[in-house]
Amino acid sequence: MGIQINEENLLFTLNTKRTTYQMHVDRYGYLLHQYYGRRTEGNMHFLLTFQDRGFSGNPYEAEGDRTYSMDFLPQEYPYLGNGDYRRVLLKVADDLGTIDCDLRYESHRLEDGMFSIPNLPAVYVDDTNADTGANAQTLVITLKDDLLKLRVDLYYGVLPKLDIITRAVRISNSGKTSFTLEKAQSACLDFVTGDYDAITFYGRHCMERNMQRQHVGHGTLTIGSTRGTSSHQYNPAMLLVDHMATEDYGHCYGMSFVYSGGFKGEIEKDQYNNIRMQLGLHDELLAYPLEPGQEFWTPQVVMSYSSKGMARLSQNFQRCARRHICRGKWRDLPRPVVLNSWEACYFDFSGDKLVELAKGARDLGVEMLVMDDGWFGARNDDYRGLGDWYVNEKKLGRSLGDLVNEINGMGLKFGLWVEPEMVNEDSDLYRKHPDWAMTIPGRHPVLGRNQLILDFSRKEVVDAIYNAISKVLDSANIEYIKWDFNRSIFNVYSHGGLSQGQVLYNYVLGLYDFLERLNRNYPDLLIEGCSGGGGRFDMGMLYYTPQIWCSDNTDAIDRARIQYGTSFMYPVSSMGAHVSAVPNEQTGRTVSLNTRAVVAMGGTFGYELDPAKLSEEEKEQIRSQVREYHKYADLINHGLYYRLSNPHEDEIAAWEMFSEDGKEALISVVCLAVHGNMTVNYVRLRGLKKDCFYRDEATGVVYPANALMQIGLPVPVEMGEYQSYRWHFVKV
Numbered sequence: 040m041g042i043q044i045n046e047e048n049l050l051f052t053l054n055t056k057r058t059t060y061q062m063h064v065d066r067y068g069y070l071l072h073q074y075y076g077r078r079t080e081g082n083m084h085f086l087l088t089f090q091d092r093g094f095s096g097n098p099y100e101a102e103g104d105r106t107y108s109m110d111f112l113p114q115e116y117p118y119l120g121n122g123d124y125r126r127v128l129l130k131v132a133d134d135l136g137t138i139d140c141d142l143r144y145e146s147h148r149l150e151d152g153m154f155s156i157p158n159l160p161a162v163y164v165d166d167t168n169a170d171t172g173a174n175a176q177t178l179v180i181t182l183k184d185d186l187l188k189l190r191v192d193l194y195y196g197v198l199p200k201l202d203i204i205t206r207a208v209r210i211s212n213s214g215k216t217s218f219t220l221e222k223a224q225s226a227c228l229d230f231v232t233g234d235y236d237a238i239t240f241y242g243r244h245c246m247e248r249n250m251q252r253q254h255v256g257h258g259t260l261t262i263g264s265t266r267g268t269s270s271h272q273y274n275p276a277m278l279l280v281d282h283m284a285t286e287d288y289g290h291c292y293g294m295s296f297v298y299s300g301g302f303k304g305e306i307e308k309d310q311y312n313n314i315r316m317q318l319g320l321h322d323e324l325l326a327y328p329l330e331p332g333q334e335f336w337t338p339q340v341v342m343s344y345s346s347k348g349m350a351r352l353s354q355n356f357q358r359c360a361r362r363h364i365c366r367g368k369w370r371d372l373p374r375p376v377v378l379n380s381w382e383a384c385y386f387d388f389s390g391d392k393l394v395e396l397a398k399g400a401r402d403l404g405v406e407m408l409v410m411d412d413g414w415f416g417a418r419n420d421d422y423r424g425l426g427d428w429y430v431n432e433k434k435l436g437r438s439l440g441d442l443v444n445e446i447n448g449m450g451l452k453f454g455l456w457v458e459p460e461m462v463n464e465d466s467d468l469y470r471k472h473p474d475w476a477m478t479i480p481g482r483h484p485v486l487g488r489n490q491l492i493l494d495f496s497r498k499e500v501v502d503a504i505y506n507a508i509s510k511v512l513d514s515a516n517i518e519y520i521k522w523d524f525n526r527s528i529f530n531v532y533s534h535g536g537l538s539q540g541q542v543l544y545n546y547v548l549g550l551y552d553f554l555e556r557l558n559r560n561y562p563d564l565l566i567e568g569c570s571g572g573g574g575r576f577d578m579g580m581l582y583y584t585p586q587i588w589c590s591d592n593t594d595a596i597d598r599a600r601i602q603y604g605t606s607f608m609y610p611v612s613s614m615g616a617h618v619s620a621v622p623n624e625q626t627g628r629t630v631s632l633n634t635r636a637v638v639a640m641g642g643t644f645g646y647e648l649d650p651a652k653l654s655e656e657e658k659e660q661i662r663s664q665v666r667e668y669h670k671y672a673d674l675i676n677h678g679l680y681y682r683l684s685n686p687h688e689d690e691i692a693a694w695e696m697f698s699e700d701g702k703e704a705l706i707s708v709v710c711l712a713v714h715g716n717m718t719v720n721y722v723r724l725r726g727l728k729k730d731c732f733y734r735d736e737a738t739g740v741v742y743p744a745n746a747l748m749q750i751g752l753p754v755p756v757e758m759g760e761y762q763s764y765r766w767h768f769v770k771v
């Protein structure tokens with residue numbers, strides 16, 4: 040396992056438990072990609088072919104060898120300038136605006152452990168995850184452009200046990216004149232052949248991460264976000280899978296971006312049927328000047344490969360995110376069951392109302408009350424108050440400290456909603472510091488939810504908001520915050536002097552700086568990320584917030600689909616999911632309390648309703664749901680996750696959490712459709728130990744694993760919409 044280097048041939052081989060990745064410096068100093076796939080020994084140079092092809096240029100030193108062209112050879116770090124007409128990762132303009140470069144191999148070095156990136160999130164290995172992170176290594180390959188004095192360090196981190204490879208690029212200027220990065224992406228994968236499907240995750244507010252699978256034909260498939268966040272519209276992750284791949288069959292590749300700002304992902308099939316998949320920063324509004332001596336880091340991309348279908352690929356990403364991206368005290372702990380005030384009362388609450396909610400929550404067995412939007416400044420609606428992070432004691436009828444003490448006194452923890460990156464024009468903060476908001480001088484800004492973005496590319500702005508919010512945190516026993524972000528960025532402009540092409544990247548650095556301070560100074564605080572639900576659900580945020588509110592849509596049926604899409608890259612322990620009241624606030628649909636809980640238990644479980652409005656019967660049902668959640672919390676949060684259906688196509692949504700020791704499985708099924716004289720749906724289980732038997736805990740019936748995995752478990756045919764079922768199987 041680990042990284043092997045053949046110094047003589049400059050052949051670099053990255054081995055994980057089940058995968059091999061290989062690249063090679065050729066005779067002209069270009070770094071060519073040779074192989075990524077199932078674990079193997081040997082030199083895969085034979086996979087590269089050389090042909091004289093019209094209109095594909097040849098490097099000058101090839102001296103008439105027209106069979107060598109960067110226009111079709113697979114590469115590690117394509118850039119504009121060497122005759123490659125496909126999508127590239129790097130575009131550099133010199134001080135006269137000429138876009139060109141020529142990067143050749145200069146050196147390499149091997150390091151123990153997983154590399155980190157200054158001021159950006161990255162996969163990490165330390166004492167707390169040394170088991171799954173064993174034998175982590177980093178390879179750095181340096182390329183150089185002699186004319187521009189541009190140096191590029193390609194970082195490859197290997198997590199052998201989890202079949203994960205991480206990549207990032209450090210670009211530096213060792214010359215005497217400046218140049219500008221106009222595109223600077225993190226990673227690509229070149230394929231010399233293959234019939235593939237692209238899987239991406241599109242969406243919108245209240246309907247995030249819908250899985251879309253499409254055949255890769257000629258042309259370029261592009262996903263991305265120019266919104267300053269990773270966005271509801273596309274998740275910053277892509278899969279490329281065999282056209283025939285299923286959950287448990289076929290070659291599958293994936294890339295996930297460890298970054299919370301704009302991104303671009305592209306999959307291009309070229310004239311010779313080569314395919315390139317690449318991911319990194321969006322190049323729109325990127326023009327990042329590098330002065331002599333300066334450096335720029337691209338954010339990290341996490342990659343994985345599975346030769347056995349999508350389930351394993353997802354499990355690789357889920358484990359990596361859960362153990363090597365998420366950090367802190369809460370990483371491995373079951374999260375408290377919360378009751379959130381938002382759908383219970385929106386802005387319309389008082390301290391007494393919150394105390395009443397807390398009483399109701401305690402009676403249900405809930406462990407934490409979260410006071411959502413509306414507790415600060417003049418915030419009684421969404422037109423004002425953002426930026427004024429001082430407690431509205433008049434509304435609460437007491438200090439925050441007193442309120443929290445009262446709620447803690449009942450045995451409940453207390454959490455708070457914040458939206459630190461925003462300001463309303465109608466706020467004291469904006470009146471005092473209008474230049475802290477991002478607006479273009481001389482123009483009216485585009486408003487979103489009536490608010491403006493604070494310029495987090497400026498340290499003084501981050502400092503001021505950090506100080507204001509930490510004052511609130513210090514004033515009471517606050518054990519959780521929900522960090523929200525409720526509009527997209529537009530009118531990119533900093534009144535602090537940065538050029539426009541730098542602002543979006545530096546903005547994200549400012550966001551991470553703030554979150555890092557919170558993590559460092561409040562190590563016990565549980566932070567849940569949020570952006571109007573799941574508008575910033577990415578591995579970058581998970582580095583600071585081990586869970587993220589999955590969607591503002593709490594409708595169980597839509598949620599089953601949203602959580603399905605989310606599961607391709609992210610662990611269950613990261614998906615904020617609550618049971619809310621019916622008819623649902625976002626869809627008007629009515630679904631049974633049981634089904635709502637089955638779905639919410641596919642994430643960090645909680646409630647978002649007013650207990651006073653529940654019947655005695657419903658209360659009793661909720662008490663038993665909370666008990667059940669505790670019983671299965673470990674399996675839900677740390678088990679291997681299997682998707683058992685495709686809820687966009689099938690009549691059921693079904694998933695399984697399976698303990699790594701093979702001893703138990705929790706199967707959840709929601710019926711999405713009902714018909715007359717209904718045909719039976721069978722749920723084929725996955726991962727069970729072959730030739731073993733499993734007992735259904737509820738009925739005592741014993742089932743052979745082989746039949747459960749081959750034919751499946753028949754889902755009962757019952758009258759009524761949206762029935763749901765759960766089975767807990769224990770190995771006998």
Ligand code: GLA
Nearest residue numbers: 381411412569570571572591
């Ligand atoms: C966003 C969040 C909601 C809620 C509101 C408050 O939309 O996603 O859950 O916190 O903001 O304004």
